[in-house]
Amino acid sequence: MRSEALITFFLLLSGAAALLYQHELLLTPSVGEAKTQATGAGFGYALAMPVLFILALNLYLILFRSRAFLKMVKLAVLASAYFSYALIILILLSMLESLFPSLSLFFLLVLLAALLLPFAAPQKLKLWVRNVQLASFAGVAGATLASYLSLGALVLGLALLAMLDYYYVLRKRAIPKLASQLEKAGVPFGVDVGAADESRLVLGFGDLLFASSVAAASYAELGIAWGIAAIFSVSIAMLVFLRFTLRSAKKAYPALPAVFFAALLVWLIAEVYGLFGGF
Numbered sequence: 001m002r003s004e005a006l007i008t009f010f011l012l013l014s015g016a017a018a019l020l021y022q023h024e025l026l027l028t029p030s031v032g033e034a035k036t037q038a039t040g041a042g043f044g045y046a047l048a049m050p051v052l053f054i055l056a057l058n059l060y061l062i063l064f065r066s067r068a069f070l071k072m073v074k075l076a077v078l079a080s081a082y083f084s085y086a087l088i089i090l091i092l093l094s095m096l097e098s099l100f101p102s103l104s105l106f107f108l109l110v111l112l113a114a115l116l117l118p119f120a121a122p123q124k125l126k127l128w129v130r131n132v133q134l135a136s137f138a139g140v141a142g143a144t145l146a147s148y149l150s151l152g153a154l155v156l157g158l159a160l161l162a163m164l165d166y167y168y169v170l171r172k173r174a175i176p177k178l179a180s181q182l183e184k185a186g187v188p189f190g191v192d193v194g195a196a197d198e199s200r201l202v203l204g205f206g207d208l209l210f211a212s213s214v215a216a217a218s219y220a221e222l223g224i225a226w227g228i229a230a231i232f233s234v235s236i237a238m239l240v241f242l243r244f245t246l247r248s249a250k251k252a253y254p255a256l257p258a259v260f261f262a263a264l265l266v267w268l269i270a271e272v273y274g275l276f277g278g279f
Helices: 002-026 029-063 067-099 101-120 123-146 151-171 174-185 205-222 224-245 256-275
Strands: 190-193 201-204
Touching: 002 067, 002 123, 002 190, 002 201, 002 205, 002 224, 029 151, 029 174, 067 101, 067 123, 067 174, 101 123, 123 190, 123 205, 151 174, 151 205, 151 256, 174 201, 190 205, 201 205, 205 224, 205 256, 224 256
Parallel strands: none
Antiparallel strands: 190 201
16 A cells, blocks of 8 residues: 555645646746647647657657667656756745745755755665656646647547557557666656565656646646646546556556546536536
């Protein structure tokens, strides 16, 4: 149960990062206007997502035979994760400073300590710090994706991707093969909790990203309360999913269907609420 709880924690953390970054994006005029226009064009992007998924997966399976390419991917992932982590910390502390301006020096010291933590953390905490960075990266990427999609378009895209996720994880086994290659090369591909035994669980970066995008899209379209409700809905769905799949002997399961059903529930409730004059 501890591993499932930790996965849920990092899922909530990525959702919180997405909400923070989406808040900053909505304060940017050009992004706000793009979000308004995305309601119509977003469905085109949603339909393109499965095509991009298939192309990227097959391209990666070919390129990952090169050690040089794997090193480049590892560097890009680690750099992006650290940058996203630093960005989220900066946004959070800026918001706190606006509420408590007299504590500016304290917040500056906290920022410096947070930026140094990934390099100075004890070995036992290295994995935790890396998970926090990856969760931040997923939140930033999810919020960015949500800027181009309406909630309805995102649900459509998730429906298509969930079917592909099921096929490539359970049928073709391409995604587990890719994850194995990444792990051998030391490339982080998701939040990793538990010991290297039966209690170990890994939630892929893509699952975190799309879960975060549901929260960000809900916030941008419906408000902060809906964004918070969305990430809690996805987290509960993921927890139920993990409890169900851990009974099986299979080592890999597609998690996007759980994200899709939670997103669909949020969208349906929002639509019904809107019909009765809620918005």
